[in-house]
Amino acid sequence: MKKLFLPLLLLVAVSAQAADKRSTSGRLQSKNPVLSIEGGKVQGVLADDHPEVFVYRGIPYAAPPIRENRWKAPQPVLPWKGVKVCDTFGRPSYQAIQYTGGYYTEWGYGKEAAFSEDCLYLNVWTKAPGEVGKKLPVALWIHGGGYREGFGSEPEFDGQEWGAKDVVLVTINYRLGVFGFLTHPLLAAENPHHVSGNYGILDQIEALKWIKKNIAQFGGDPNNVTIFGQSAGGGSVRTLCESPLARGLFHKAVIMSAQGLSIPNPNGGGMMGGRYSGGSVADAEANAKKVFDWAGLTDLQKMRQASTETVFALPTLYYQVNSDGQQQGGGMPFMRGLPFMPMIDGYVSEKSFDDATRQGTLADVPYMIGFTLNDMGNMAPNIAEFCKVRAEKGGKAWAYEFARPLPDDGSHPEVTQRLKGAFHSSDLWFVFKSLKHCWRPWTKGDWDLSEKMLTAWTNFVKYSDPNGPKGGAWKPCTAQNPKFMVFKLNDKDAEASVYGEPEIAPQAQGFGFGPRR
Numbered sequence: 001m002k003k004l005f006l007p008l009l010l011l012v013a014v015s016a017q018a019a020d021k022r023s024t025s026g027r028l029q030s031k032n033p034v035l036s037i038e039g040g041k042v043q044g045v046l047a048d049d050h051p052e053v054f055v056y057r058g059i060p061y062a063a064p065p066i067r068e069n070r071w072k073a074p075q076p077v078l079p080w081k082g083v084k085v086c087d088t089f090g091r092p093s094y095q096a097i098q099y100t101g102g103y104y105t106e107w108g109y110g111k112e113a114a115f116s117e118d119c120l121y122l123n124v125w126t127k128a129p130g131e132v133g134k135k136l137p138v139a140l141w142i143h144g145g146g147y148r149e150g151f152g153s154e155p156e157f158d159g160q161e162w163g164a165k166d167v168v169l170v171t172i173n174y175r176l177g178v179f180g181f182l183t184h185p186l187l188a189a190e191n192p193h194h195v196s197g198n199y200g201i202l203d204q205i206e207a208l209k210w211i212k213k214n215i216a217q218f219g220g221d222p223n224n225v226t227i228f229g230q231s232a233g234g235g236s237v238r239t240l241c242e243s244p245l246a247r248g249l250f251h252k253a254v255i256m257s258a259q260g261l262s263i264p265n266p267n268g269g270g271m272m273g274g275r276y277s278g279g280s281v282a283d284a285e286a287n288a289k290k291v292f293d294w295a296g297l298t299d300l301q302k303m304r305q306a307s308t309e310t311v312f313a314l315p316t317l318y319y320q321v322n323s324d325g326q327q328q329g330g331g332m333p334f335m336r337g338l339p340f341m342p343m344i345d346g347y348v349s350e351k352s353f354d355d356a357t358r359q360g361t362l363a364d365v366p367y368m369i370g371f372t373l374n375d376m377g378n379m380a381p382n383i384a385e386f387c388k389v390r391a392e393k394g395g396k397a398w399a400y401e402f403a404r405p406l407p408d409d410g411s412h413p414e415v416t417q418r419l420k421g422a423f424h425s426s427d428l429w430f431v432f433k434s435l436k437h438c439w440r441p442w443t444k445g446d447w448d449l450s451e452k453m454l455t456a457w458t459n460f461v462k463y464s465d466p467n468g469p470k471g472g473a474w475k476p477c478t479a480q481n482p483k484f485m486v487f488k489l490n491d492k493d494a495e496a497s498v499y500g501e502p503e504i505a506p507q508a509q510g511f512g513f514g515p516r517r
Contacts, residue, residue, distance in 0.1 A: 033130035037214040039077040044129055045087045049436075053163035056124040056218070057153070058090035061210040062203070064118035065175060070304045071187050071199060074120060074206040089113060090121020092151030093176040094308055101414035103425070108155045108437055117179055117308050122172040122207055123152060125163035128219025135221035137461045138211060140250070141171040142204060144231030144257075144425065147341045148177040155437040156428045165458040168220035170211060174203035178311055181340040183284040184292065186300050196285065198348040201239055205348075208240075208249035226252040226461040228368075230428060232341075234258025239342045241363040242356040243349055252464055254368040254457065256431075257375050257424055260382035261389055262354050284339050291318045291338065357386060360393045366464045368457075370400035370484070373505050374421035380484070380502040387477035398466055399477035400456075401502040402427035403488040404449060409441040421505065430487070431457055448495035453487055473499050 032054055034043050038061075044054035062074035069075050091113045098104040128134040141157060143150040152171035162169040174180060180200030187196035212222045227250045229237045234255045240246040241253050295314055297303045303311075315338050342349060356362040369386060371379035380401065387397040405421040406429075419426070429435050430450040435442050456466040456474070463469045466485070474485045483500055490496035 031129070034083050035130060035217040037217055038210065040080040041083045043083050043085050044124070044126075045085070047125065047160035047163065050160050050164040052127055053125055053160050054127070054129050055160065055163070056086035056126075058086055058088050058121045059084075059124065060090070060120060061122050061172070062120040062206050065120060065179070065199070065203075066117045067304060070117065070179070071182060071184075071196070073199070073202045086123075089123060089151075089153035090173055091116040091119050092153075092173050093117070093119040094179060094312055095145075095149040095176055098149075102418045105412055105415045106419060106425075106438070108439075112151060112153065117175075119151075119173045119175065120203060120206075121152075122170055122210070123159065124215075124218050125159035125169045126218045126220065127163055127166060128168075130217065131219040132216045134219035135216075135224070136166055136168045136219050138168045138170065138215050138220040138222070138225045139458075139461045140204075140207060140211060140225060140227050141169065142174075142227065142229030142233035142236045143171070144229065144233040145176070147181060147200060147232045147235075150176070150232075156434050157432055158434040158437060159432065161433040161454055162458060165454065167458050167461050168215060168218050170207070170215070172204065172207045174207070175200045177340045178315060178338070181342070182288060182338070183281055183343065184288040184303075185285045186289070186303070188285060190300065193347040195281075195345040195347045197281065197343050198345055201236060201243070201342050201348050202245075204236055204240060205243070205246050205249070208246060212249060223251070225250045226254065228254035228256065228457070229258075230256035231258060231425060235342065238353040239349055241365075242351060242353050242361075245348055247363060250363070250365070252366050252368075252460065253363065254460065256369075256427070257371050257379070259379055260369060260384070260386035261357055263381060263385045279339060281343050281345055284343065288338055290324075291315055294318055294322070357389050357393075362390075364393075364395060366460070367395070367397040368400065368460050368466060369397055370402065372422045372424060372427050373401060373403040373405070373503055374423045374426075376424055378504055380504070383484075384477055384482045388479040388482070391476065391478040396464075396476040398460070398474060399484040399502075401484045401486045402430070402453075403486050403503050404430070404446070407441050407443065407446070412439060427453070427487075430454070443489075443493040445489040445493040445495050449487060449489060449497065452495060452497060456485070475499070 032044060034041050042056060042059060044056040047053040047055050060077050063069060063076060063078050092115050094115045094117050098109050128136055143152050143154065151173050157171055159169040159171060181197050183197035188194050211225055215222050227237050227240055235258045237253050237255050238258060291314060292303060297306055344351060367390060369383050371383065383399050387399050390397040403422055406426050408416045429438055430453045433450040433454045435446060435450055459468045460466045465471060467474050475481055477483060484502040485497060485499050486502060487497045
């Protein structure tokens, strides 16, 4: 009898658990209303690890930038019929195919949608779909990749932990490379503002406008928006903070691994540090005309009718055949004479980030800014300079350094021979608390450090202070108090972050590998 009774008890218990799970799922699905947004109706799906969080994958925020829309400002989104169930990420911008090793293996690429010019999609994570009065803080994430690769749905950008922290997180794809940043005199001539290029930045501004118009449907507050990005995403944040077109569309900014402010040389001779500017628009337009004319693409109709593959390959082919140009900058994000990056055009961007900061015309919002220990050089002095100038202008900027060398179990030497220590981009796993997607042998200390960083970033989004609503030990960086929050573990792999002087690596490591600039 006992032998029969025990299995019956187990069966009852399992059935009860299953019923409870179905009931919970049903209650949560009942909280998943159909939302009416620009373009039509959408419905999300439950996140994997947080059943109170809903994710909306692949929402179009502008019309496909193809054919007649190639190299134009983003156009209004095309309406769709019925309810779009947002369970699939949108296509990333057309870019080079990744290869095994380095960042490709680090991030676990390979399951993303096919690359395409039709790429203007965004994703939303939220706890409060349909709660238009909830007014949760909103964060817009801008991915890096040298303005020529990357996408908002990379595994390390899994946004469900942000959603669980009561933030509405938005990640985007935007146009990259020749499709996002080509300058050309014919494009400038047709443009009502007489400019060309910066289409990828215009996409980001369009995403901010989409947030302004639609985010309340997801429970978000359009008047409490933070922009944040890393590497070229951080460079994009810099451009948005200077751009008059983005003014008023965001209220806080986080700049990750994208330098700080150039420092006046005490011996004269200009400034020290800072970022490459890309040269003049006039030179870039002239070079582009030469390259496209060489291929017979001598008018806008031919340029827009050319295949995606032809346009993408053209700059590389031209300079393989012709010798009138030299590769510049040791792998910086542009192709011989064609700077595929934001440029000062007098419309999208009026001046450099340095000039805007020193002249006091930069967006007057709170800032967080930092880098990793083995980043693209020691950014600490330039970051401290930015914070100092912001303080002089009456603003606040919190500085940080990520100093946790990533653990290595020897299983991926094709990665770790290139990416060592706390390398450029290594902090992304921690900021998103997406460690579960990585092959590395994380310790409990890594999970604790990730929770600390996620909390700091989301506190900044919520309260304009990474400490939280009551403040704390991490103070804004100033000339009188030039300290950073250093995120790290101790020699026993326990979380041991400290507020103090940033650490300095004996030599920069892990940034000589092309991607993620």
